[in-house]
Amino acid sequence: MTVQPVTTTQNLxxxxxxxxxxxxxxxxxxxxxxxxxxxSGTHYxxxxxxxxxxxxxxxxxxVGKITASGLYGLYSTGATDGRQNLAGFVFAEVLxxxxxxxxxxxxxxxxxxxxxxxxxVVAAVxxxxxxxxxxx
Numbered sequence: 784m785t786v787q788p789v790t791t792t793q794n795l796x797x798x799x800x801x802x803x804x805x806x807x808x809x810x811x812x813x814x815x816x817x818x819x820x821x822x823s824g825t826h827y828x829x830x831x832x833x834x835x836x837x838x839x840x841x842x843x844x845x846v847g848k849i850t851a852s853g854l855y856g857l858y859s860t861g862a863t864d865g866r867q868n869l870a871g872f873v874f875a876e877v878l879x880x881x882x883x884x885x886x887x888x889x890x891x892x893x894x895x896x897x898x899x900x901x902x903x904v905v906a907a908v909x910x911x912x913x914x915x916x917x918x919x
Contacts, residue, residue, distance in 0.1 A: 797842055798843075799842055799874075799875075800897070801896055802891075802896065803894075803896055803917075804894065805894075806894045807892070808894060811874045811889040812871075812890045813888075813890070814846070814855045815854050815855065815888070816840070816854065816856070816885065817854035817855065817856045817884070817885065818886055820856030820866065821844070821856070825903065826840065827839060827840040827841060827879075828841070836880065837881075838878070838879055838880075840879060841876060841902045842872075843873065843900070843901045844902060844903065845869055845871075846866075846870050846873060846890065847859070847862065847865055847867060848866070848868070849864050851865075858905070860906045868911055868913075869914050870890060870892060870913060870914055871892035871914050871916065872890070872896060873889070892914050892916070893915045893916070894915075895919055
């Protein structure tokens with residue numbers, strides 16, 4: 784058996800049209816996403832490449848912190864596990880292996896967001912001390 788390294792290049796253009804300003808983008812937090820709370824094809828683009836398969840998590844997805852695990856999941860007003868409190872938005876697109884259950888990401892918790900440009904519809908959000916987002 785021989786091992787042959789493979790190198791690939793992929794250029795992605797991040798769609799951050801949902802940002803209303805650059806305010807807050809210099810102070811994002813590192814978080815870990817619990818992938819069981821997100822839906823393939825809605826919150827992330829599943830991989831179609833069989834050679835080097837990486838799925839792509841979209842920027843602008845709203846997240847809340849799951850109280851029991853400390854991980855972050857999809858924000859939902861109907862949740863009762865902590866995700867009903869908006870923690871912020873995934874700031875940058877993230878590539879990850881399809882089998883990953885936990886994915887590192889950057890959290891925008893302070894700034895301005897254009898709700899009409901978000902990749903998914905976000906229900907009304909109550910103000911929070913930990914999430915200082917202004918919606919325009």
